Amino acid sequence: MNQDLTQQWLTEIQTIKEQMAFLQHERDAAWESAQKWRQLYNTEAEQRRTDAQLSQQAIASLKADLHKLQGLETGTLEAGTTVKAIQQEIDQLKSVEDLQAKLIAVIKERDRLLQALKTEQDNHAQSRNSLTTALGDAIDSLTRERAVAAEQGKRE
Numbered sequence: 001m002n003q004d005l006t007q008q009w010l011t012e013i014q015t016i017k018e019q020m021a022f023l024q025h026e027r028d029a030a031w032e033s034a035q036k037w038r039q040l041y042n043t044e045a046e047q048r049r050t051d052a053q054l055s056q057q058a059i060a061s062l063k064a065d066l067h068k069l070q071g072l073e074t075g076t077l078e079a080g081t082t083v084k085a086i087q088q089e090i091d092q093l094k095s096v097e098d099l100q101a102k103l104i105a106v107i108k109e110r111d112r113l114l115q116a117l118k119t120e121q122d123n124h125a126q127s128r129n130s131l132t133t134a135l136g137d138a139i140d141s142l143t144r145e146r147a148v149a150a151e152q153g154k155r156e
Contacts, residue, residue: 019153026149033145037138044134048127055120062113069106 093099 023149023153026145026152030142030145030149034138034142037141041131041135041138044131048131051127052124055124058120059117062117066110066113069110 090099093102
């Protein structure tokens with residue numbers, strides 16, 4: 001009887017050891033998966049930060065160009081000088097056709113800058129949505145893995 005009880009305890013201990021090894025393996029796999037997702041998220045986030053920084057620089061450059069076109073440049077020219085510079089540029093135009101050509105060029109540049117700004121805004125919104133989706137997927141995946149591990153732990 002004692003030997004049967006001892007054998008039963010040894011079997012139980014062995015079963016628990018196997019369960020522990022399985023659960024440790026599952027935990028390690030979940031940890032590795034989480035690390036992988038964290039690394040992917042960090043890489044993507046770094047890329048988005050870089051893109052955002054480049055976009056901010058482009059926007060600042062576009063704003064500076066827009067201010068120059070509008071005659072609102074501050075700090076480098078006095079208010080009278082800006083009007084004077086614009087007037088000199090207008091005086092160089094010899095005909096109505098020259099004026100029309102200059103106006104068309106300015107309007108095209110404005111439209112190009114507006115399109116570039118819209119594209120940057122769209123890219124930013126898409127990046128934000130992609131990152132949100134990726135983060136949600138990672139959380140869902142980790143939750144599922146934990147649920148499966150917990151369910152397997154209950155069965156054993």
